[in-house]
Amino acid sequence: MSNHLIVVGAGIVGLANAWEAARKGWRVTVVERDSMARGASVRNFGMFSPICQPPGRSLELALSSRDRWLEITAEAGLWNNPGGKAFLALQEDEMQVMLEFSQMDFANAYEASFLSASEMQDCCPVARKDKVLGGLFLATEMNIDPRQAISVIPNWLGDAFRVEFYFDTPVIKTNTGEVVLANGNRLGADLVIVCSGTDTGYLYPGLLEEQGVQRCKLQMMRTVQQATDFSMGPMVAGGMSMGHYKPFSACPSLPALMARYQSEEPELVRYGIHAMASQSSGGELVMGDSHLYDDEITPFDIEVIDLCIINRLREMIDVPDWTIAERWHGMYMKHPEKTHLILPVNESTYVISATGGTGMTLAFGVAQACWNSGSFESDIGGRLL
Ligand SMILES: Cc1cc2nc3c(=O)[nH]c(=O)nc-3n(C[C@H](O)[C@H](O)[C@H](O)COP(=O)(O)OP(=O)(O)OC[C@H]3O[C@@H](n4cnc5c(N)ncnc54)[C@H](O)[C@@H]3O)c2cc1C
Structure with a gap:
């Protein structure tokens, strides 16, 4: 039996992690509070923008993200304009x-x-x-259509990788190895990644603010x-x-x-x-x-x-x-410095927050780096971010 990942939030950070895990053969379930993601990932410009990243590791992550965007636009039939x-x-x-x-x-x-x-x-x-x-x-700058991408990618992940999506399903709590839904049901998993954007404080009060976010x-x-x-x-x-x-x-x-x-x-x-x-x-x-x-x-x-x-x-x-x-x-x-934070909240649950205002640019690269390393431990969280 393959490992099971639950992703909370179907914004770009959640979708990027769902895709990387599914590529590695994980069984993936995405749980989204609304009928479709309505947060930052559909409200942005769609500017894939390496110029937001300083030279070094962040820029490398952005450029690896670019390859992933080109791949997914081709595979999922998304519009893009690589015109700079x-x-x-x-x-x-x-x-x-x-x-x-x-x-x-x-x-x-x-x-x-x-x-x-x-x-x-x-x-x-x-x-x-x-x-x-x-x-x-x-x-190197590229334009994507965030509204189209965020609505099409879930269907594509479902068709191509059997990623399962639960929309209209708020998560109210995470315990080790499970999420608790607002309707009282519980879903179990080997790993839970919470990508709940600006609403992370409802699940974990003060967690991001304590980091200076x-x-x-x-x-x-x-x-x-x-x-x-x-x-x-x-x-x-x-x-x-x-x-x-x-x-x-x-x-x-x-x-x-x-x-x-x-x-x-x-x-x-x-x-x-x-x-x-x-x-x-x-x-x-x-x-x-x-x-x-x-x-x-x-x-x-x-x-x-x-x-x-x-x-x-x-x-x-x-x-x-x-x-x-x-x-x-x-x-x-x-965050004043860090483009992403990866924070453990219990033995099997991590919060991943795009904290640089550039999640459309970095999410795929960061997810790829985490999943290629095979670990969300401080090895990745500390070094990358
Ligand atoms: C106006 C604007 C312009 C921007 N322009 C750019 C740009 O051009 N280029 C760029 O790279 N970046 C840009 N950004 C930044 C980028 O949009 C964000 O970094 C990125 O979208 C964050 O993605 P996310 O998945 O973390 O959050 P979100 O897209 O907010 O997704 C979080 C999801 O989690 C769900 N959720 C929350 N709580 C729960 C819960 N308890 N249970 C279930 N689901 C839950 C929410 O409903 C939501 O769908 C912009 C941002 C804004 C606001």
């Missing part, structure tokens, strides 16, 4: 940081090219001719479907993202750029706004985002954040139709 991401510079100080990045010895790992204004036009035709001075193109809220929007002959090409990002992504911290001119934002555009800094956009499989533009933490988080969205994001994107790119069709927010758990 363009960082668009509107001012000379942004160009300078991008130039410095392109000259770093690690820039090749991100397949980074520094582009003049005309080169950027060729690479990213939506970049505004009258505004964009040039920028940085990163070829905070909640982070992001606002997002989506336009109506664009004309069928419109293609955005690569995903786009602006200068603010360089302050957020660790690899840029090596650039000597970054502090001066961030100081200018602080003095000229305090609202962007106050709300942690990035101006980023990707085009989804249906042709709509997905736009965001912002970052508010713990005590700053309310259930209500802030209109000025959406306006700042749209205004900045309108300076960067030409898009036929800016009509907003949907607005939403999402949340993730954020």
